[in-house]
Amino acid sequence: xxxxxxxxxxxxxxxxxxDDFVDVESQDQNSENYFNSEEDYQSALIGAYDMxxxxxxxVMLGEIASDNTLAGGESATDVIGIQQIDDMIHTPSNQQLRxxxxxxxxxxxxxxxxxxxxxxxxxxxxxxxxxxxxxLRAYYYFELTKWFGDVPLAVDERILFGTETSLDRxxxxxxxxxxxxxxxxxIDNLPYTQSETGRITKGAAQGLLGRAYLYQGKFQEAANxxxxxxxxxxxxxxxxxxxxxxxxxxxxxESVFEVQYTDLEGAxxxxxxCSEGNVAVGFNGPRNFNGPLFESGFSFNVPTQEIYDLYxxxxxxxxxxxxxxxxxxxxxxxxxxxxxxxxxxxxEHTGYFNRKYIPRQGDSNIGDQNLTNPNNYxxxxxxxxLLMAAEAHNRGNGNDGLALQYVNRVxxxxxxxxxxxxxxxxxxxxxxxxxxxxxGEGHHFFDLVRTNRAAxxxxxxxxxxxxxxxxxxxxxxxxxxxxxxxxxx
Numbered sequence: 001x002x003x004x005x006x007x008x009x010x011x012x013x014x015x016x017x018x019d020d021f022v023d024v025e026s027q028d029q030n031s032e033n034y035f036n037s038e039e040d041y042q043s044a045l046i047g048a049y050d051m052x053x054x055x056x057x058x059v060m061l062g063e064i065a066s067d068n069t070l071a072g073g074e075s076a077t078d079v080i081g082i083q084q085i086d087d088m089i090h091t092p093s094n095q096q097l098r099x100x101x102x103x104x105x106x107x108x109x110x111x112x113x114x115x116x117x118x119x120x121x122x123x124x125x126x127x128x129x130x131x132x133x134x135x136l137r138a139y140y141y142f143e144l145t146k147w148f149g150d151v152p153l154a155v156d157e158r159i160l161f162g163t164e165t166s167l168d169r170x171x172x173x174x175x176x177x178x179x180x181x182x183x184x185x186x187i188d189n190l191p192y193t194q195s196e197t198g199r200i201t202k203g204a205a206q207g208l209l210g211r212a213y214l215y216q217g218k219f220q221e222a223a224n225x226x227x228x229x230x231x232x233x234x235x236x237x238x239x240x241x242x243x244x245x246x247x248x249x250x251x252x253x254e255s256v257f258e259v260q261y262t263d264l265e266g267a268x269x270x271x272x273x274c275s276e277g278n279v280a281v282g283f284n285g286p287r288n289f290n291g292p293l294f295e296s297g298f299s300f301n302v303p304t305q306e307i308y309d310l311y312x313x314x315x316x317x318x319x320x321x322x323x324x325x326x327x328x329x330x331x332x333x334x335x336x337x338x339x340x341x342x343x344x345x346x347x348e349h350t351g352y353f354n355r356k357y358i359p360r361q362g363d364s365n366i367g368d369q370n371l372t373n374p375n376n377y378x379x380x381x382x383x384x385x386l387l388m389a390a391e392a393h394n395r396g397n398g399n400d401g402l403a404l405q406y407v408n409r410v411x412x413x414x415x416x417x418x419x420x421x422x423x424x425x426x427x428x429x430x431x432x433x434x435x436x437x438x439x440g441e442g443h444h445f446f447d448l449v450r451t452n453r454a455a456x457x458x459x460x461x462x463x464x465x466x467x468x469x470x471x472x473x474x475x476x477x478x479x480x481x482x483x484x485x486x487x488x489x
Contacts, residue, residue, distance in 0.1 A: 045132055060442065288344040295360065307435070394430060431453075
């Protein structure tokens with residue numbers, strides 16, 4: 001059965017809906033009243049998993065910040081924070097950046113709540129519970145440091161109300177060091193397969209650790225851990241990529257780690273992070289769509305002509321990963337007794353939509369379908385693992401033979417000819433394959449930043465400034481203005 005991240009009683013008071021620095025549980029919930037049984041630890045763990053669902057905003061904004069997509073929406077003022085990030089004119093008062101900060105720190109606090117009391121009660125399998133909590137802490141901190149750089153690091157203790165005036169930002173190198181420790185613990189204490197689908201595995205920890213190494217330029221370390229996952233893990237590429245992102249093919253052999261979503265109610269536009277559904281899916285859909293297969297949305301995050309045209313002739317990924325709505329309309333001209341497919345053009349309409357994550361018919365008939373879409377986010381795919389490993393070998397030990405083997409596995413799945421390249425030409429090909437294979441999944445902006453290509457690729461990107469996003473101004477104010485803002489803001 002799919003592991004559903006339904007919020008437990010412990011987690012209810014941890015929602016990041018307030019204006020506080022981070023959100024924590026009531027001080028009445030202390031170690032005397034809780035963590036007295038395995039059930040308590042498992043309930044708290046579900047609460048820590050639950051904040052993964054709020055990372056939909058990280059994925060969508062990570063794509064919009066890149067040159068893959070435009071903000072879209074209804075108008076130039078539709079969710080102004082998203083428009084600003086697209087145009088690289090965002091400021092420390094950007095609401096969406098504040099959401100990322102507060103929601104990811106809420107996840108950190110939920111994981112640390114478990115780890116703070118990790119020694120209170122013994123039970124069989126506790127190391128596995130702690131390993132999942134440590135992976136989650138690493139995941140949330142990885143998101144925080146890749147967006148904001150130096151961030152407060154809390155280990156095995158919660159950030160409590162009143163402590164914000166004494167907190168310092170921790171250097172990014174130290175944050176990464178803790179991420180590495182947490183993920184190595186998870187690797188050492190988790191199996192490759194879990195009895196409940198959706199729970200964190202050894203492979204998920206290896207994939208995230210490889211990504212963290214790659215972001216730091218630790219190419220040999222990345223190659224080692226990713227090779228281990230490739231050679232000994234249970235994952236493989238799905239042969240039919242047309243099914244890869246469909247809801248009836250979630251948690252498949254290619255999925256190393258997925259954020260689980262369900263179509264349960266429980267959220268509104270005043271508390272988007274409360275949704276059990278993938279909110280980004282509704283944002284990505286065509287406006288006022290009438291046709292087969294898909295449902296309407298708000299037309300945000302629209303792919304550009306540039307990314308559509310980058311695919312080779314005959315590459316099936318193009319039309320399976322990006323919806324060309326004009327072509328789709330032509331192919332379904334007889335829909336509705338010949339009336340055809342219709343939609344409303346939104347702001348910055350390009351004619352393209354993120355087919356991986358747009359609403360499908362029949363996905364959800366509960367509440368507001370824009371908030372209850374159950375489409376899982378494929379956070380770490382085996383194709384990504386292969387391409388990360390290819391880059392690590394090319395940039396690290398210069399093993400271009402193995403790098404070429406890995407990138408060609410991804411191309412062969414798409415029915416494309418093998419490459420025969422080496423050195424910098426191979427590296428450029430790997431970068432391109434990452435862009436084409438992972439389009440719409442929120443990685444491209446950070447790929448451009450970590451490889452020092454962003455200033456040449458993204459309109460409005462200022463080197464020395466836009467590699468990081470600004471710390472939300474309210475967070476600096478809560479420290480008594482002790483923190484320095486990120487450069488340029």
